[in-house]
Amino acid sequence: MNTRERIPNIFPVDPNLPPTQQLKPLHNRWHPEIPPVAQVKVNSVFRVDMIDFTGGQIKNDDSAEDVKSININKNHHLSGPFSVCDEKEEPAKPGDLLVVELCDLGALPGHEWGYTGIFDRENGGGFLADHFPNAAKAIWDLEGVYASSRHIPGVRFAGNIHPGLIGTAPSKELLGIWNERERKLLEEGPEKITLSSVLHHRPMAMLPEPKEALLGTISPKSAEFQRIAKEAARTIPGRENGGNCDIKNLTRGSRIYLPVFVEGANFSIGDLHFSQGDGEVSFCGAIEMSGFAIMRCQIIRNGMDKYLTPMGPTKLHVNPIFEVGPLEPRYSEFLVFEGVSVDEYGKQYYMDASVAYKRAVLNCIYYFTKFGYTPEQVYLLMSCCPCEGRISGIVDVPNACATLAVPTAIFDMDIRPKVPTQHVHVKVRQVSLPQCTYDGKLPTFPRIQRPTFSD
Amino acid sequence: MNTRERIPNIFPVDPNLPPTQQLKPLHNRWHPEIPPVAQVKVNSVFRVDMIDFTGGQIKNDDSAEDVKSININKNHHLSGPFSVCDEKEEPAKPGDLLVVELCDLGALPGHEWGYTGIFDRENGGGFLADHFPNAAKAIWDLEGVYASSRHIPGVRFAGNIHPGLIGTAPSKELLGIWNERERKLLEEGPEKITLSSVLHHRPMAMLPEPKEALLGTISPKSAEFQRIAKEAARTIPGRENGGNCDIKNLTRGSRIYLPVFVEGANFSIGDLHFSQGDGEVSFCGAIEMSGFAIMRCQIIRNGMDKYLTPMGPTKLHVNPIFEVGPLEPRYSEFLVFEGVSVDEYGKQYYMDASVAYKRAVLNCIYYFTKFGYTPEQVYLLMSCCPCEGRISGIVDVPNACATLAVPTAIFDMDIRPKVPTQHVHVKVRQVSLPQCTYDGKLPTFPRIQRPTFSD
Amino acid sequence: MNTRERIPNIFPVDPNLPPTQQLKPLHNRWHPEIPPVAQVKVNSVFRVDMIDFTGGQIKNDDSAEDVKSININKNHHLSGPFSVCDEKEEPAKPGDLLVVELCDLGALPGHEWGYTGIFDRENGGGFLADHFPNAAKAIWDLEGVYASSRHIPGVRFAGNIHPGLIGTAPSKELLGIWNERERKLLEEGPEKITLSSVLHHRPMAMLPEPKEALLGTISPKSAEFQRIAKEAARTIPGRENGGNCDIKNLTRGSRIYLPVFVEGANFSIGDLHFSQGDGEVSFCGAIEMSGFAIMRCQIIRNGMDKYLTPMGPTKLHVNPIFEVGPLEPRYSEFLVFEGVSVDEYGKQYYMDASVAYKRAVLNCIYYFTKFGYTPEQVYLLMSCCPCEGRISGIVDVPNACATLAVPTAIFDMDIRPKVPTQHVHVKVRQVSLPQCTYDGKLPTFPRIQRPTFSD
């Protein structure tokens, strides 16, 4: 017998246990000194489990109070770090490329459900925090490849399961770069930003924060823990090491090429999404879930030099590349919403793809309210269904043009505009969405009146 | 006999003639008073010709001098306006939606070639003007559904033919809104913008400009011409009326829903592209060509209220929506480049999708130089090949994450990273690209050194 | 200037003229001695026109009399032969492979319509001749990439334009093999066939027939004409040289590798289809039209040895291969009908994919009658819409299993089975299909009663 018959699970988790009680310790910060929990050899196929993004803070029920009161410092619970070596036990080295093939991704058997949430504005909110300041959530039943929700009627779609977060450990030097540039952004403050006047009411950046830090096998009581927790980077944004890029196309069968900054590469994975739309607009926007990944690693020696080009002051300023897999859900008809870089107050922005995309998303949300949905339901839906956000044109001064393309087949009614007026107007049977009031004092956009019409 | 046997050409053009000598007069400004040149009835199928974006200023030769010296005020030569009426000859009315189905699009027989250009930085440049300040061009042979270029070896791809520009005439009120908000942007000047420090060295906006204005059937010697030319909006950006959105997915078989602002709708079409990548990054970035459109119109009475939601201070603040067609080129394998909102000087930006996309495009450009291409060739190629630009994540503070996905099958060699080192390294046989020197004084990014490597 | 600006039309035709009056003479037989009408050089891009399959016998009207009285000996009017040479004017030679890239295919401007017909059973009928013995036709308006018919309401689809027939001239030896094996089949007669008892009431084979022969530039009055016409093969079936294979996937952008049997290859093309379903079941089953092809040829010297394997007694027993193009219409949802090799009399056949496919097609036809269509309308529709016919399983004795997959998006109503009973049952507004009575005496299958039902 000279072949593999089973795939070992090298990092089992139990979603019923809190993060701190997992057998294999989780971590939620980036730091070169967090020790690897396991070593994997190139070309071996192995399984890793992940608990959900919030580590069990969200319940499968009909209230949004858990979303409102969530502790954002606790979020992201990463499985890893895993160090990688070649057939001769030589570890990956700085300057190499680590290839991770995502052979399969899925829900943990026995936990076939997930959630999509809108965070309260005081708690960070999402891309449209000024329009949707209050917490809400939708629970999704995962029925094999499909998801449907008792809180958003009339839709069902196939997931593009992917890890919201996958990345290698930063080196000391890279960590310093991150902390420095993000600190500077915070210090300059929102007044230095002229991007959409709304977006920057969200947190500007999240600097190292020892509270709620998890550092894998490092004992919380050790002096080392305190030192590292003070300098370890937060996992919220994607950066040079990959990290929390939330790319929906990094789904089953794809292969990512990650730069290696420390010996062994020490890559981690987490924040598994059953499905996500481009942008993950409501922040807790994908269908968050606990699950597993089956992976296979390879090492390209000196691959950073070969395949990546530094784009910045140091040779560490690179970004990962990846190849898409052959199993993205296949939809052929799309209804597409356009947006240009003029905001909803009528203000002109210059070549601002973020503003253009914001407008496209708003156009989409209010389009679907005509079929009986509440704006919150569509906001959640556009965060998690397989919709595509494109930078369509970014050179025609002063307007960037962005588009949001929604696959029509995810709805169980025909949601396209109808040319003749004789058609029967269709509406979903409405259900109640779990949501809270927004009690904060940050400015919000006045509620948009849905046009009422009959045909 | 009760059916159509031939499709009438209601707007023939001759690419060999200059724009001012076309039988049907062209126009290159938006204004409610430009008179329609023809009326079309709903459900009839008709053909409209278009001359290329620059109106014949670019030649099929091996010099980029024509690109360097282009007069940007002359660009965009629109076919139209066409007023639309229903079966009972009732015209489309403000508040209606105009549905235009793009039944087919193609090159003008006898002019089966196109061009992609980089504008000189003094002349506006493109998305990466600071990196590529000098003019360049590539000529493409259009061989049926395929394009190939003697200036960019080793690639061949199927076009997603589309009109870069399609839109309805603005009403007086909407025109006023445009001119006001764009003037304000210009007045505030670049110092009010903290977007990528590079982008705003490009023109901020282009206000009404009588020079080189074409106003269709309005005589250039009339007083009316002077008045209108002074207030007519430039056609460069996409706006509420659609316009120059440069959306590559608006290709054969798609159907666009345009808001109607004036009686008859008065829609125009032009700037035909044989192929384009998302973003059209080099500005004259698609494969520009002369060609034809076969179209069919329909009217949805009061459709603006029914299907669009105003997103701004007036009910005119809307954007078009469209349905994609069934004939987009079909590629299944993509190599994807990531970018986050840190610029190439290492500066951190906040949630800035434009910066993230800029970095993804730069990452891509320098990746392909490793196969023997010059950066200018790849910049041109990523402007015009069917690559996809996505806003992948736009909520993970402070980094937006954008991706650029390149279909691998357009290359006649395997351009994916290779895992083992034993592979033969492939390079294209290089050819000369028509280009000029940049003689201006605006700041440019220092030339990036391509890593030299052997395997 | 070192590039092509226009694509020469080397074989213009006029669909208004009868085949015999075309400037460039057509041919409708295969024979090595039919002289080439033009020579093309490899890598040049050129255009060839084609008149429709019947050479103008079918009219754009509302009667099927023209289909009933069609003279089948006249059918197939091929453009060519074209001899091919390399850059040094060396012609293609027997043993080479001729590569023909179908750069583009389209309707002749001014003749944007086509037809689908059921032949009368006496005149050959189609795949289901016993069920549908009488002549009928549907006229299609070609609206750019789309087709719709006033005779089949409620459907509209994008075409997969392709030449039903493309092939190289046979050598003398190959021609002899064809005539011999087909003559033998005819001599043995239907009693030697135990295939579906219905299929063999159609013609068994069509041997050389001087009546109505067209032999290109060979004068009909010459002795040579008589000799060649008596031995020239009919063009009806596909054979070793390619020929009338009616493969819908040989559409825009595909590349076919044809064996070369005579010097120059002498390839011909014709029988252009705007759209076809797998099987082309009603015989005149695609949307037949006049049109053009833009092509580019290449030669692989000794390619037959390199890439084809003789599968028969001589090295001439080969078949072409091809690569699909990137522009097949893109549909993602299909309703699929199964069939096994038991015929509609209940008789068991052994591993017979033809019988299995017949049953799948019948299942499909009667399914759609439930939406208000007549069986003839669906039979015509399944001949010409982009449906897929698969040999799903061909090893499970005694039943072959075949499937017919119909894209649901071609209908403007939802034609999938509905799970709950509360849905409104949808029916098309019926129109009249041009058809004739069947007056022959061959056995036919009793008319199937459509179940009447209400929900």
Place this chain on the structure above:
Amino acid sequence: MNTRERIPNIFPVDPNLPPTQQLKPLHNRWHPEIPPVAQVKVNSVFRVDMIDFTGGQIKNDDSAEDVKSININKNHHLSGPFSVCDEKEEPAKPGDLLVVELCDLGALPGHEWGYTGIFDRENGGGFLADHFPNAAKAIWDLEGVYASSRHIPGVRFAGNIHPGLIGTAPSKELLGIWNERERKLLEEGPEKITLSSVLHHRPMAMLPEPKEALLGTISPKSAEFQRIAKEAARTIPGRENGGNCDIKNLTRGSRIYLPVFVEGANFSIGDLHFSQGDGEVSFCGAIEMSGFAIMRCQIIRNGMDKYLTPMGPTKLHVNPIFEVGPLEPRYSEFLVFEGVSVDEYGKQYYMDASVAYKRAVLNCIYYFTKFGYTPEQVYLLMSCCPCEGRISGIVDVPNACATLAVPTAIFDMDIRPKVPTQHVHVKVRQVSLPQCTYDGKLPTFPRIQRPTFSD
């Protein structure tokens, strides 16, 4: 809490145990009296395990002796029958349609491998039994969505996991029809068949056979067992109830509409395939494996009348229909092999899609031998990779034309024909395929000589 959190496994199996020792008894015959092992309610989501096709007879090793000596009477081990009832516990009734949605399909954790085999000709062989009379096998490692084999180098592809067999229990009347028509076929014998002279050296049909019968919960020692085993239909062919149709497109996310013949429907499922090509040509041709299905049922009352049309002497002569899922592997480039209905002895057949397909498959097999594969390796590969078998044209007398389309991206080298002669010819590093000698006396086709060539 009002939602499902876990999916119950209502039929667990253990691939390490022989079929007869499974806790839930398996069955391998069709009979109305095999009692259901469980009842499922509509709209509930449940899981069912399946052991592999041969019930553990094939080992993960490097010998083909197990394939050669396989006992075909033992094959097919079905999980079920499951009876289905509605929300009010009313069972499905004859005349209803049973809708089974295949929510997900996968390998059993811990048994991530599969096999593809060629049966010895004495043991039934496959579609090309005369060419490949000897037993062989390939073992596949299942690495998440991908499969690769140590016995067939250079290929890796994503699976279209599907149950080769899914169907409802026949009624007494339907069972009688099956046994009668298959018995008749056997009695007439091969001399009544003029189909490909090769195919009918395979078994003609397999009549009821008590040996090795498994009848679920019915005790093998009961008199009832003997009676039922003598009349229960074999599961080899697909029939009116669905059954062993081996349709590769019935994959994840698809929904099948099965006719109901007995109260409760009593559907069974089994013969899970990780991947299959159209035709499953080598008989044990897919990648056979043990695995699970997650399913959801619905009932359409009186759906047989509504949606199926009897095509035969009784109203039981129907076939299932299904909708494809959104997750078929996505490939865009295909190399296509044509075949016409002339066999490899040069004999002409009439409209015989089976012969045409046989030739297309043979053409394909010998094409790939040029890259260093043995014919047996390609035969196995074309049985199990996601290739598409089409009935392209079935009306052009006397030749049916069939095609076999192979996705080029499954190979790790470029296997398309090369136009210039300067290319380096690529060959796989060959490995040894487990195979046996053929020791029987049935006629076989002389070994085809692979052309040897150099470029």
